Amino acid sequence: MPRSFRYKFGNWKAQCDRSGMNFRSSDMVREWNGRYVHKDFAEVRHPQDYAKVVPDHQAVSWSRPEQSVTSTTAYGVGNWVVGQTNVVAPSGLDPETDPVGFETWLNTTYTDIISGRS
Numbered sequence: 001m002p003r004s005f006r007y008k009f010g011n012w013k014a015q016c017d018r019s020g021m022n023f024r025s026s027d028m029v030r031e032w033n034g035r036y037v038h039k040d041f042a043e044v045r046h047p048q049d050y051a052k053v054v055p056d057h058q059a060v061s062w063s064r065p066e067q068s069v070t071s072t073t074a075y076g077v078g079n080w081v082v083g084q085t086n087v088v089a090p091s092g093l094d095p096e097t098d099p100v101g102f103e104t105w106l107n108t109t110y111t112d113i114i115s116g117r118s
Contacts, residue, residue, distance in 0.1 A: 017035040019037075029042050031043060
């Protein structure tokens with residue numbers, strides 16, 4: 001029997017959770033994560049674990065209300081439809097009350113989208 005495992009009052013043989021070797025219980029320490037390891041194998045908790053978290057407020061400070069009139073326009077080349085975009089009409093331009101003005105605005109916007117000016 002090795003000298004380190006001779007009888008010593010109040011001690012018992014314990015296995016290190018990190019190395020798997022046997023040591024006296026008086027030579028073991030409990031780590032922050034609950035493991036019992038030999039004092040030579042013990043690791044201290046990382047200081048970053050104690051860092052205080054600063055809350056990050058991601059809400060915008062102000063915003064505009066969403067426009068109510070929306071029209072979906074498909075655009076393409078010739079007879080081929082290559083994409084679709086949601087066009088939001090400016091406030092005050094309502095297709096129900098002013099269909100001619102809305103149609104004029106929509107055609108101008110459609111032309112801008114096709115020519116790449118939007």
